[in-house]
Amino acid sequence: MLWGVPARGRKMQEKKMDRPMGNGNAGITATTAVDPPTGADAGFAGAELSRRHFVLGAGSALVLGSTVGLGACGGGSDVDRQPFGYGVASGDPLADRVIIWTRANRLTEAVQLRWEVALDASFSNMVTSGTVTADPAHDSTVKVDVTGLQPATSYFYRFKNGSVLSETGRTRTLPAGSVEQVKLGVFSCAAYPIGQFHVYNHASNRSDLDAALMLGDYIYESGLSDAEQLVARALGREVDPQGELHTLTDYRLLYQRYHTDADLRGLRRNVPLIGVWDDHEIVNDIWRDGAGGHDPATEGSFAARRAAAVQAYHEWMPTRTGADPLRIYRSFDFGNLLSLHMLDTRVIGRDAPTNRDPYLAGLADDPSRQLLGTEQEAWLAARLQGSGATWQVLGQQVVFGGMRIPLSVYDDFSEDAINAFLAALDTPDASRTAAQRALVAQPRIGYELTNWDGFPAARERVLAMAHATDKNLVVLSGDSHNAWAHDLRDTAGHRIGVEFATPSVTSTGLEIKHPDVGRQFLADSFVRMVPDLTYADTARRGYVAVTFTPTSVTGEFVFVSSVFVNSYSATVGPALQAQAGPAGRELTRLQPSA
Ligand SMILES: [Fe+2]
The missing domain is CATH 3.60.21.70 (Alkaline phosphatase D (PhoD))
Structure with a gap:
């Protein structure tokens, strides 16, 4: 999405305008400043402050330095080296079923995994189990729609590749009937x-x-x-x-x-x-x-x-x-x-x-x-x-x-434009100037x-x-x-x-x-x-x-x-x-x- 008001004359549908941090370097400055951070940033260690210091808007700071390690990317990470390193997940719960998920890492060919669902974390009270194929053709991810479950019940689940276990996940089915919360x-x-x-x-x-x-x-x-x-x-x-x-x-x-x-x-x-x-x-x-x-x-x-x-x-x-x-x-x-x-x-x-x-x-x-x-x-x-x-x-x-905001503010999103509109709004109609009447009467736009x-x-x-x-x-x-x-x-x-x-x-x-x-x-x-x-x-x-x-x-x-x-x-x-x-x-x- 493009969340925000375009500058006057800027094309709305220009490619790649929307970024998680906004467009361009707006609000971001890179400096070599060593000013100690305040407020929310006071948690930085002093040693880190001597390194390049990035200020993100007002009151938020980042420090580029060796004390923050560069993470290995997905395929080379510790997570990827572990057989079930990406963990487990559950989703799309209904009253009688839920999807459980995992990924078997570093497969070169399809393998059969065992899955287990229990009422307790030690799996002594097993409810159901089965097998599912992890296949590199699906990025070695698997999903099982576990059925036959009871409503409003917490379950534990895990996967096995031979004797290698995934971590244990916890999930919950949806409630049925009369529900209080x-x-x-x-x-x-x-x-x-x-x-x-x-x-x-x-x-x-x-x-x-x-x-x-x-x-x-x-x-x-x-x-x-x-x-x-x-x-x-x-x-x-x-x-x-x-x-x-x-x-x-x-x-x-x-x-x-x-x-x-x-x-x-x-x-x-x-x-x-x-x-x-x-x-x-x-x-x-x-x-x-x-x-x-x-x-x-x-x-x-x-x-x-x-x-x-x-x-x-x-x-x-x-x-x-x-x-x-x-x-x-x-x-x-x-x-x-x-x-x-x-x-x-x-x-x-x-x-x-x-x-x-x-x-x-x-x-x-x-x-x-x-x-x-x-x-x-x-x-x-x-x-x-x-x-x-x-x-x-x-x-x-x-x-x-x-x-929907006033067009004058949409076109010029500044404190001055906002204040002018709000002042007009707050002025009784009989006392408004012609300019204020125009501000109140102008079109609005999303x-x-x-x-x-x-x-x-x-x-x-x-x-x-x-x-x-x-x-x-x-x-x-x-x-x-x-x-x-x-x-x-x-x-x-x-x-x-x-x-x-x-x-x-x-x-x-x-x-x-x-x-x-x-x-x-x-x-x-x-x-x-x-x-x-x-x-x-x-x-x-x-x-x-x-x-x-x-x-x-x-x-x-x-x-x-x-x-x-x-x-x-x-x-x-x-x-x-x-x-x-x-x-x-x-x-x-x-x-x-x-
Ligand atoms: Fe977003």
Whole structure:
């Protein structure tokens, strides 16, 4: 995605504009300064400070030095030398089944592995077992759909190659019937080279998540800018291949590299995943028939590249792959409490992107414009109609709620422009100057047109589905790298539900995109400029844990102190809550922002 306002006159669809750290070297300076870091960076050892010192925006520092070892890339790592070094994972849990996953390293030919599932970690109370073939043709990864399980039950699982054992994973089936509580962790945008996966570490150390929703940008295919290379080297998180991915081998190598990370493996080992891709698992700004990040004239077949990326995704993710690997939209029922509908807003049905001028000319309002595609949209309507669960939850990629800002701010995202608009807004109509009246009356435009703001008719149709069946809608979103919470209303003003948009695991947010705008001012301004946006954090990395009960939904944001140093602390909160029922679909803050 391209998350951010383009500079005036810059082409929106320019290739490779979106990077996990933003474009170019914005906000990043390399210096030989030896100033001691403060605040979040005070954990650096003094010896490291004499080395080249990289400043990433305000208040975050990296040190390039020998004390941070350069990690070996996937194929040459310690992880790769161990028979099951990439660990184990589980995913796509249902009430009676779950996928379990592993990879058998360094195979030269297919081998049979044994898998075991038990009720206890010592495997004395075995439930089921079998064999599965690990084949280099599938990157030596295996997936087993373990069936015949009991609902709401924790299981332990492992694999064996002869006498060699994998580590033991823990998973849990979905509940059935009357359910009192479900808690989901929501994650997106994990760029391995530019930050430590502390977010995954924090989540994997808690025992209360029923599932981890991976909403995409689980990897980044786009290669590294010079600045990102420097950060990766400083962190010992360089990748191979360093450039943009195109072939099946490229994509597989990057999955290997990402899974050398112990924190990522820890989350996969401890919590069942439910994942969908965003664009960067395949190529930046992908849509149904192409991608902003793919030029067929110089990069070959789009379909071949997409097929390679999709194959690698399913090889490495514990998904229940169907007959059509491109179709990843699917539902998960947590008894009578919630139905989770995982969507694909990127690949299978998205129409061509739009940008500023066509948007202002009304192109985005075309009622035939699709984000889900007709087939997926009909499927979702049927699922919402057919589910009697209290909460209807959409797990999907891009921000759903309106983020429409004044055109003057879109064109000049500066504190001066924002202050001018807000001053006009705060002035009583009778006292406004002509210029202020013009500011208040000017058109608005979605801050990021690759999200649902670029597809308003499609969004309205989803809201109408929920309204027609009087369902409590909760939308969970990723992609933006920042934390947001929305009240969701249709154009008639009906309260339909709420949205929690998760911050990124490592990818930089608006603090890098708009380095000249104060961080708190930026977040506060968004909330003031955008109707129904109730919360924003535009500078911190983290995740959101969402708790559902029969009467309420609560989104609790968790932020880590830094992804640029090896240790971290976590800040839990704020939490925002809404109630079930038409009168309760409005967020209130349970605790102040930390
Ligand atoms: Fe991202």
